[in-house]
Amino acid sequence: MAKNLVIVESPAKVKTIKKFLGSNYQVVASMGHVRDLPKSQMGIDVDHDFEPKYITIRGKGDLLASLRKEVKKADRIYLATDPDREGEAISWHLENALKLGPDETDKKVYRITFNEITKNAVKKSLSEPRDIDMNRVDAQQARRVLDRLVGYGISPLLWAKVKRGLSAGRVQSVALRMICDREAEIDAFIPEEYWTLDGVFDVKGEKKPLTAHFYGDESGKIDITDAKQAREIKAFCDKAAYSVKEVKKGERVKKAPLPFTTSTMQQEASKALNFSTSKTMRIAQNLYEDGIISYLRTDSTRVSDEAKAQAAGFISENYGPEYLGASEDKAKEGPNVQDAHEAIRPTDVSRTPAALKDSLGRDQMRLYQLIWKRFVASRMANAVYDTESVKIAASDRYIFTVSASKIRFQGFMSVYTDADEEKDDKNVISSSFSEKSVLKLSGVEEKQHFTQPPAHYTEATLVRALEEQGIGRPSTYAPTITTLLGRRYITKEGRNLFVTEMGDAVNNIMKEAFPSIVDEKFTAMLESLLDGVEAGDVRWKSVIENFYPDLHEAVEKAETEIEKVKIADEETDVICENCGRHMVVKYGPHGKFLACPGFPDCRNTQPYYERIGVECPKCGKDIVMRMSKKGRRYYGCIGFPDCDFMSWSKPSKTKCPKCGSLMVEKGQNLVCTDEQCKYVLKNDKTEE
Numbered sequence: 001m002a003k004n005l006v007i008v009e010s011p012a013k014v015k016t017i018k019k020f021l022g023s024n025y026q027v028v029a030s031m032g033h034v035r036d037l038p039k040s041q042m043g044i045d046v047d048h049d050f051e052p053k054y055i056t057i058r059g060k061g062d063l064l065a066s067l068r069k070e071v072k073k074a075d076r077i078y079l080a081t082d083p084d085r086e087g088e089a090i091s092w093h094l095e096n097a098l099k100l101g102p103d104e105t106d107k108k109v110y111r112i113t114f115n116e117i118t119k120n121a122v123k124k125s126l127s128e129p130r131d132i133d134m135n136r137v138d139a140q141q142a143r144r145v146l147d148r149l150v151g152y153g154i155s156p157l158l159w160a161k162v163k164r165g166l167s168a169g170r171v172q173s174v175a176l177r178m179i180c181d182r183e184a185e186i187d188a189f190i191p192e193e194y195w196t197l198d199g200v201f202d203v204k205g206e207k208k209p210l211t212a213h214f215y216g217d218e219s220g221k222i223d224i225t226d227a228k229q230a231r232e233i234k235a236f237c238d239k240a241a242y243s244v245k246e247v248k249k250g251e252r253v254k255k256a257p258l259p260f261t262t263s264t265m266q267q268e269a270s271k272a273l274n275f276s277t278s279k280t281m282r283i284a285q286n287l288y289e290d291g292i293i294s295y296l297r298t299d300s301t302r303v304s305d306e307a308k309a310q311a312a313g314f315i316s317e318n319y320g321p322e323y324l325g326a327s328e329d330k331a332k333e334g335p336n337v338q339d340a341h342e343a344i345r346p347t348d349v350s351r352t353p354a355a356l357k358d359s360l361g362r363d364q365m366r367l368y369q370l371i372w373k374r375f376v377a378s379r380m381a382n383a384v385y386d387t388e389s390v391k392i393a394a395s396d397r398y399i400f401t402v403s404a405s406k407i408r409f410q411g412f413m414s415v416y417t418d419a420d421e422e423k424d425d426k427n428v429i430s431s432s433f434s435e436k437s438v439l440k441l442s443g444v445e446e447k448q449h450f451t452q453p454p455a456h457y458t459e460a461t462l463v464r465a466l467e468e469q470g471i472g473r474p475s476t477y478a479p480t481i482t483t484l485l486g487r488r489y490i491t492k493e494g495r496n497l498f499v500t501e502m503g504d505a506v507n508n509i510m511k512e513a514f515p516s517i518v519d520e521k522f523t524a525m526l527e528s529l530l531d532g533v534e535a536g537d538v539r540w541k542s543v544i545e546n547f548y549p550d551l552h553e554a555v556e557k558a559e560t561e562i563e564k565v566k567i568a569d570e571e572t573d574v575i576c577e578n579c580g581r582h583m584v585v586k587y588g589p590h591g592k593f594l595a596c597p598g599f600p601d602c603r604n605t606q607p608y609y610e611r612i613g614v615e616c617p618k619c620g621k622d623i624v625m626r627m628s629k630k631g632r633r634y635y636g637c638i639g640f641p642d643c644d645f646m647s648w649s650k651p652s653k654t655k656c657p658k659c660g661s662l663m664v665e666k667g668q669n670l671v672c673t674d675e676q677c678k679y680v681l682k683n684d685k686t687e688e
Helices: 011-018 061-073 085-097 119-127 134-161 172-188 227-239 262-273 277-289 305-318 362-378 459-468 477-486 501-513 520-535 540-561
Strands: 004-008 025-029 076-079 108-111 193-203 210-217 242-254 383-394 398-409 439-450 490-493 496-499 571-575 582-588 591-595 605-607 610-615 622-627 633-637 651-655 662-666 669-672 680-682
Touching (some): 004 011, 085 108, 085 134, 134 501, 134 520, 172 459, 172 477, 172 496, 172 662, 193 227, 193 383, 210 383, 262 277, 305 362, 459 477
Antiparallel strands (some): 193 210, 383 398, 490 496, 610 622, 651 662, 662 669
8 A cells, every 4th residue: 555645736747757656656636726716606705804715616526535535545645736826725725625734634744846747856856845835825815816806896897887708807907908008009000101222232343232221321310201302312322422431340149048938938839830828838738747848837047957967968969069058047037037946948858859759749849849949049159140231421421331240150049049030131241342342333222111000919929018017927828818819808810919899898997997907017016915925025815905995996986887888789770671670789709790689589680780971982882890700890891792992990081181082090190091192180089
């Protein structure tokens, strides 16, 4: 009979860890959490010190009974749940559910953690057992209670004011606001015209021409803002005499990257592999449980001495000692970095992706390859470039510039380049090029451009923004985005995230009624307080006591002051051709549609077209608001598919006073849709 019982979270870990321990150890899984707050009620006694009411999770009764039997057989119990706050809390819940407290059993109960599931790491953890860290448990309790108070306090309000089935969350509501704010910024963006001039030069003695960019003059950079200015400068440059004013040669160092944290892994997997954050975490979890990578939820870039030594040996042997980087850690700094765990890395760097090709699935292989390459690169030397920059004078009045770089030492780039890596310069400057080189102008190319609006958030850039502002933690990024998509507050087209009508309505209510909940700085401050709880500097219930009164007051105020948002079920003038009733607006997976209120007796439905009172510039029919299949609002002709007019911005009744073309709303302005005109008019909203 096994004298030692090890309780982990998942069955996959059971299989891996059993291989490392002898017959004296029995390994079982708790299947994650065993206790939680009830779903049917708040579960927090706000009148008695905010005491949480934990119950056994439905369906876990038989599992706990089985675990109790195993506990009876063992002399020592090791709680080996994940090495983060949530894992600490699961161990504490197991201790309570299995009655393992010192007053309830004479068995020895220990808490053990390991950052990787390897034989050495597991055996080392068994030799260094400890008690459950109640500061970490309390930090997790504080987070759970805060989230429950927000969710169960505000969600019923959204059901009453918008639609049943909606939810609010402490982190998800801030993320939604960030996406909405970005959408508003894009919508209000007015493109500004600018021009570039490129000079193409033949260099005596060289086969390839040299392309230089117009810079300005001796006083500094000159921005070319319209065609007239561009043509005046071009006319001068066409007739100018050219000489090489300055040639500078130098060196540029590209630093080796830091190893992956949860956030950077999610970002890079999104860019390089087109993985969603949830997919990345699911695959990484499998790799961790199989003992292939270290723990996947971390915001630290620290690496153990053992892993450093192993990487140094591998790099020296396979690439050469000159490819070894500095031995010290390149730490990731910031007030919100917890540094509780190591960076994400292979558990054995000698297990190259090629060595695991036959044992991993395609997506597992792709993510492991990314992690392996990034870690090895992080321990390698910097890449070194030779650089050259040239100033070319046009009759001593204007200046053109050209720069080029050539890699001298690849360093870490022999293993890894990130998805945003710039391509090599097209220009190649000859080593013989100098101030004495003779230039002849082949031509000056002028190009018109318009400034571009801020980019839509992608999952990767949203994760980066959340991390930079200290909102959420490594374990929260993926579920936050998954919830926003699942609730249809946002939709995903390609890699870009867009706000739906539902998301916009919810965000407006949250901003009006709960400004602190959706305030990025306030949410980041709460995260800092949770860190303080973990450090033992802040009492966890004090965080709740200071937070709840304002929330409760805001909910009561919103219940009476916030108007109901009509997103569905309003009656229309459209008559059902089957039964004669007025059809109503419903909200389905793809937006609004018309349905007969006589359902289920009459199941007639029709597309919903919301006219905006503007005629189509192509055919004269009505422009209507439509919803894309993924829930994004746009404006198109009611005559589609015979007429293909569409616009992401709302068309205006006001015609362009300069050319008579259609104008669209851009924030507080109206902008002409004619590419050659682009006239901007202040929108006084009088047409509304």
